[in-house]
Every structure is written in C-alpha cells, then in structure tokens.
Amino acid sequence: MSAGLTPDLGDPTVLNRLFAPAAGEPAIGLAVSGGPDSLALLLLAQRWAAGLETPPRLIVYSLDHGLRPEAAAEVAMVLDVAQRLGIAARALAWAGTKPEAGLQEAARQARYRLIGKAMAEDGATLLLTAHHRSDQAETVLMRLAHGSGIEGLKAMTRMSLVEGVRVLRPLLDVEPAALATLVDEAGLTPARDPSNDDASYERVRWRQLLPTLAQEGLDSAALARFATRMAEADLALAQMADAAFAELVTLDGFGAASVPRATFLALSPAIGRRVLGRVLNIVGGRQKPRALGQVERLYDQIAQADLPRAATLLGAVVRMKGAALTISREPGRALPEDIILAPRQRLVWDQRFLITNVSDDAGMVAGATDFMPRHRLEDFLGFKVTTPAEAIRTAPLVRDAAGGVLALGGWSFDDRVKVELLID
Numbered sequence: 001m002s003a004g005l006t007p008d009l010g011d012p013t014v015l016n017r018l019f020a021p022a023a024g025e026p027a028i029g030l031a032v033s034g035g036p037d038s039l040a041l042l043l044l045a046q047r048w049a050a051g052l053e054t055p056p057r058l059i060v061y062s063l064d065h066g067l068r069p070e071a072a073a074e075v076a077m078v079l080d081v082a083q084r085l086g087i088a089a090r091a092l093a094w095a096g097t098k099p100e101a102g103l104q105e106a107a108r109q110a111r112y113r114l115i116g117k118a119m120a121e122d123g124a125t126l127l128l129t130a131h132h133r134s135d136q137a138e139t140v141l142m143r144l145a146h147g148s149g150i151e152g153l154k155a156m157t158r159m160s161l162v163e164g165v166r167v168l169r170p171l172l173d174v175e176p177a178a179l180a181t182l183v184d185e186a187g188l189t190p191a192r193d194p195s196n197d198d199a200s201y202e203r204v205r206w207r208q209l210l211p212t213l214a215q216e217g218l219d220s221a222a223l224a225r226f227a228t229r230m231a232e233a234d235l236a237l238a239q240m241a242d243a244a245f246a247e248l249v250t251l252d253g254f255g256a257a258s259v260p261r262a263t264f265l266a267l268s269p270a271i272g273r274r275v276l277g278r279v280l281n282i283v284g285g286r287q288k289p290r291a292l293g294q295v296e297r298l299y300d301q302i303a304q305a306d307l308p309r310a311a312t313l314l315g316a317v318v319r320m321k322g323a324a325l326t327i328s329r330e331p332g333r334a335l336p337e338d339i340i341l342a343p344r345q346r347l348v349w350d351q352r353f354l355i356t357n358v359s360d361d362a363g364m365v366a367g368a369t370d371f372m373p374r375h376r377l378e379d380f381l382g383f384k385v386t387t388p389a390e391a392i393r394t395a396p397l398v399r400d401a402a403g404g405v406l407a408l409g410g411w412s413f414d415d416r417v418k419v420e421l422l423i424d
C-alpha cells in the first residue's frame with residue numbers, strides 16, 4: 001500500500017489483515033457509539049467475521065454517558081442496527097454525578113470500566129474500537145505540544161491495555177472519509193455528537209488545524225507515519241533498557257533495588273531514564289507517573305549529584321549509599337491490610353510480590369512486616385541484612401494460624417508457601 005492511501009475496505013484479504021489479531025478470540029466486544037466511525041467498524045467486523053470458517057462471537061456495547069438528551073436514542077439506533085446484522089448488543093449507561101473538570105477523561109475511564117465489566121460478564125476477551133488515522137494524527141499533535149518523549153509520540157498502538165481492557169484498533173491506518181462513505185453506502189444515518197466540534201476541547205482544536213497543516217505536507221498520513229517510526233524507536237530503546245536493567249540492577253528479597261551510580265550514568269540519558277522508571281515501577285508498587293517530567297527530574301538530580309538525602313517518587317525512596325543508588329518502598333504509602341491466604345490461593349501483594357498458598361491449610365495471613373529487629377531477621381535468613389529499614393518494614397510477612405512465620409519478603413521458610421518478586 002502506498003503511503004497515505006487508505007486500505008481497500010472492500011477487499012476480504014485487507015479485512016483479514018486488519019482484524020487478524022482478533023481471529024483467535026472466542027468472543028469480541030465492539031465499542032459502537034453510533035457515529036460514522038464506529039458504525040463502519042460494526043459493518044466491517046460483521047463482514048470480516050462472516051468470511052471466517054469459525055468466527056468469534058461479536059457483541060456490541062453502546063454507552064449512554066448521560067451527557068446529552070439525544071444519547072439514549074443513539075444507543076437504541078445502534079442496538080437496532082446490530083440486531084439487523086444479527087449481532088448481539090447491550091446498552092450501557094454511565095450513571096451518577098459527572099465531574100465539572102476533566103469531563104472527557106472521566107467519560108473515557110467510565111466507558112472502558114463499564115464496557116470491561118460487561119465484557120467479563122459475557123466472556124468477551126478483546127474490545128475493538130474505531131480509532132482511525134485522523135485520531136492518531138490528533139494524538140501525535142497533542143503529545144508533541146505537551147512535550148511527550150518517544151514513548152508518548154508513538155501515540156496509539158494497534159493493541160494495548162486500557163483501564164484493564166484489551167483493546168484492538170484495526171482501523172488506525174484508515175482515513176475517516178472512507179469510513180463515512182462505507183456507512184453512507186449501507187444506507188445508515190450516523191449520530192452526530194456536537195462535542196466533536198466544540199473548540200473548548202483541545203483535541204477538537206487540533207482537529208480543526210489538520211487541514212491547514214495538510215497544506216504544508218503535515219497531513220494525517222504523515223503524522224501516522226511519524227507515530228509508526230516513533231514506535232519502532234521506542235521498541236529499540238526498550239530492548240536496550242531491558243538489557244541494561246538485567247546487567248545493572250540488583251533486587252533483593254525485600255523488593256529493594258541497588259544500582260551502581262557510575263555505570264548507570266554511563267548509559268545514554270534516554271536509556272538511563274527508562275531503567276530508572278522501571279525500577280521505580282517495580283519497587284514502588286507500580287504507581288503510574290503523572291508526567292514523564294517526574295522521572296526526568298529525578299534522573300537529573302542523580303546525574304548532577306544533587307539528590308536529597310532521601311528523595312521520594314512514585315511510592316519509592318531513592319538514596320545514595322556509597323557508590324550505589326538504593327531504591328526501596330516508601331513506608332508512608334498505604335500498604336495492604338492483613339489478608340487471609342486461603343488454601344490454594346494466589347495473592348498479588350502490593351503489586352510487588354506473588355504469594356501462593358500451595359497447600360490445603362487454612363488460617364494463613366499475609367501482611368506488612370512493619371517492624372522486626374535486624375538480629376531477628378538475620379536469625380531467620382542466616383546472613384547479615386544491610387537493606388534499608390523501609391524495605392524491611394514494607395516487605396510481606398506470612399504467618400500461620402498459630403502466628404508462626406512462614407515467609408518473609410521473597411523468602412519462604414515453609415513448603416506450604418511460595419513467594420515471588422514481580423519484576424515484569
């Protein structure tokens with residue numbers, strides 16, 4: 001396919017390629033609002049599935065956000081179209097008070113949360129959305145304006161995880177005009193959401209600028225191509241960062257990390273920031289940064305030897321200890337309460353440890369170590385403990401019904417319990 005051209009949506013081979021990642025799923029959800037893009041997705045998914053020998057079950061989800069009086073009728077229209085195509089459909093609603101600020105983001109989160117819940121009930125394992133080439137272009141422009149790094153500039157990917165929902169965007173390389181033509185040829189009248197033309201939203205303002213940018217060669221195809229190249233660069237950096245992480249980072253059984261500062265700073269900053277971000281993610285309980293700048297600022301403090309005595313970020317405490325950086329869990333952050341570990345139960349504790357009761361014994365409890373003298377720790381472990389105090393306090397402790405210690409941190413002292421530090 002030539003750069004800038006939309007794939008031929010009437011070609012079954014093209015449809016098979018666009019929807020290929022969904023072919024092996026038992027049941028697939030379709031997010032359909034009733035607009036031209038999502039109605040086109042519905043039509044294309046139905047045609048694709050009809051051409052398969054063993055197609056997945058398709059289920060349409062249409063959500064009334066409760067923001068416009070017309071939305072209920074639009075959902076009803078979607079359900080009617082789905083019925084005529086022989087596809088199961090469910091109407092969903094976002095109830096309750098809506099926020100005054102950040103409404104679009106709140107609506108997005110609600111949409112995926114409600115659809116994800118419905119999918120779990122229906123046994124659907126993948127959600128298809130109608131994001132297209134212009135959506136991708138708008139996302140690139142917004143992220144450029146916000147100072148995103150390479151990871152952000154790859155914009156939307158074909159496959160991703162959104163609010164816990166597996167999402168496939170099969171139409172990312174398709175122009176919206178082609179989708180609108182498809183809907184018109186099918187004799188359907190799509191819904192028109194006035195918020196799509198409301199310039200109070202940043203995305204809309206970028207959308208309105210696209211025709212002007214296209215006159216200078218910066219059209220949606222060029223921006224989508226840029227996003228693809230950024231995705232390729234991001235993958236290359238990720239592979240190098242993974243290799244550096246494996247070579248430089250030592251994680252102990254308490255979930256604390258140690259990194260040699262000089263070798264760490266010998267990495268290119270782009271790699272070093274990624275290694276630092278991954279360490280913070282593992283040690284801090286997988287708290288997402290609000291902005292790339294948070295990790296960048298911490299990296300700069302380390303590089304300039306301007307690190308405070310104990311810097312805290314994303315649930316982790318970072319210190320210089322001799323020639324090494326030490327990163328451990330921040331004790332002031334909320335840790336899980338004591339949790340009963342039922343027979344044969346697997347428990348992800350603080351997003352850092354996988355604890356499994358491999359026995360049929362009841363009465364086991366997992367909780368934070370909180371405080372244990374080092375000499376007692378050393379009696380348990382049989383070696384000198386030098387890890388930071390907060391790493392000890394925030395490590396998991398598993399006891400049996402009689403109060404006996406079965407596991408501490410990543411160490412198990414009893415065959416009934418298995419503990420693993422999560423590093424991916």
